[in-house]
Amino acid sequence: MRVVVDFDLCESNAVCMGIVPEVFEVRDDDFLYILQENPPEELRSKIEEAVRRCPKQAIAIED
Ligand code: SF4
Numbered sequence: 001m002r003v004v005v006d007f008d009l010c011e012s013n014a015v016c017m018g019i020v021p022e023v024f025e026v027r028d029d030d031f032l033y034i035l036q037e038n039p040p041e042e043l044r045s046k047i048e049e050a051v052r053r054c055p056k057q058a059i060a061i062e063d
């Protein structure tokens with residue numbers, strides 16, 4: 001699995017970080033960083049929740 005974020009849509013509100021801090025991190029510079037672009041399968045359900053709850057629909061999972 002690969003996690004893809006459309007940074008043109010992302011508004012760095014850190015909703016995804018609240019759900020999966022292992023993968024998403026909004027830093028002091030106010031940018032979102034993807035900590036693991038190819039996260040392990042056990043994180044899939046949490047990442048799917050982040051996809052659903054991102055207010056900007058900026059996150060996608062590619063297989
Ligand atoms: S939840 Fe969406 S808009 Fe918010 S920081 Fe994450 S990717 Fe960006």
